[in-house]
Amino acid sequence: MIYLDYNATTPIDKEVADAMLPYMYDNFGNPSSSHEYGKIAKQAVEQARTEVADLLHCLKNEIIFTSGGSEANNTVIKGVAYTYRHKGDHIITSKIEHPAILNPCDYLERIGYKISYLPVKENGMVDVSALEQMITDRTILVTIMHSNNETGTIQPIKEIAQICHEHNVLFHTDASQSVGKVPIDVYDLDIDFLTIAGHKLYAPKGIGALYVNKKLSIEPLIHGAGHELGRRAGTENVIFDVALGKACQLAQKALQNDHLKEMTNYFYSNLKEIYGDKIHLNGDLDNRLPNTLNISFLGYNGNEILELLGDDIAASTGSACHSGLISISPVLKEMNVPIDTARGAVRFSLGRFTTKEDIDTVLERFRKMNNKY
Known part of the structure; x- marks a missing residue:
């Protein structure tokens, strides 16, 4: 069998699987527990967070672990919508986005938000020249994917982010397909939010991450106890967090x-x-x-x-x-x-x-x- 569908999902790298094993059996503690089992688990989660942050060239406390790319995208879109409703109700995206972007936007539109779509050129890039005309004093977020999962076209992210920030608008990019394939520096690109999906990166399905700029705070999608510094409730998935950290570490090497x-x-x-x-x-x-x-x-x-x-x-x-x-x-x-x-x-x-x-x-x-x- 010859597999040429890596954009759909990747196999789990053997080194990633090996990294997971100790946390399936011996090191099974809850990271919130104060005893030794909990401390070992907590240390593993934070090491994984550092490894994800290193790949994006950001601080580790800017990384939130999620259940995957869909949760990360929903967290940004709904979190910004709820947090910044006092400022506006307008979001800009494109129609070539993944359904994990389009469907949350569709949901918000049904409850009264306004959604605009950037036109797309024949080469698969969004028409950045139209963005400035679309932004209004009610615009709170622009979300454009880093690269398209079907065509592979990489969008002019840095240019888009610059226009957004000139107008005091937040910018998110779904980089699920890009992370690990091309270098990404979130500070250089001046991104506010960025999505990672583990199963596009030789980690298991069911794990992802969201980069949130340290200057920003949005309403959590999942409320509960104060996990992830209060940004995403739920006992940490230590096994899969470790897997994503290892996958990001391997990706850093592969980029060379x-x-x-x-x-x-x-x-x-x-x-x-x-x-x-x-x-x-x-x-x-x-x-x-x-x-x-x-x-x-x-x-x-x-x-x-x-x-x-x-x-x-x-x-x-x-x-x-x-x-x-x-x-x-x-x-x-x-x-x-x-x-x-x-x-x-x-x-x-x-x-x-x-x-x-x-x-x-x-x-x-x-x-x-x-x-x-």
Whole structure:
């Protein structure tokens, strides 16, 4: 089996799994307990918090552990909405965001908040020139993803943050797909809030983190005892906190080599050699994640391509077929990709364990397919 769907989820790294084991069996204490079991657990959580902070180049007390990216996004959007209601009721986002952004915004709109959507250019980047015109004296938050999970296009985050702060508006970015693939310095980018999802980072599903700038305080999404410095109630998930910390530590090392970029460029250049102008790259060629290729195979739909490749190759398609009708990806639709092009989209996302042999095997399947058809 060849796995090329790392943007959907990653396998747990063996070093991450090994780091979890002591906290499943021997070191099982509650971090809030004052005895030795509790102290060991507390120390492990704080060490993990430091490891996450180191990857983002921030302070450890600016990191809140969550149950995943969805909780982190909901915490920011609803927390800002509730905390800053006295200032305004307007939030700006885009329609290429993950549902964990779009659906909380939709919820707030149903209860009276106003939501605006930045237009998206053909390369998958939001149109920053429209942002300044959209901001009003009622705008309290702008939330734009760091990179798109389908196309891999990286957004001009620093520029967006600068515009927001010039207008005294808070800025959040969902960096679930970016963290560990590209360097991120939250202070350099001048971000107020940033989301991490552990299962995109070789940690387990069910763990994430939220960076909150030390100058800010928002209403918690989950109320209860004073865990996470009062910012997220619930007994700490020591096992998964440790896992995310270890995953971030490994990611820091992985950023120092170009394995992903080299494999992805090799894959794309060979596909271009095989298909020529019969394929189209969706998204920005240069400003994208080093592991992601969203390619439309002209004259096909994505599901056909995956079927022809074989069941032993895992990738994802940007279209869906229901009762004979093919619906295209909302992301590609917002980018104004023609329907006939969008219906042939397949996303290949490579990862830490992708080998050149894997890519060569897939390329050989494509050569045979192209010769046959």
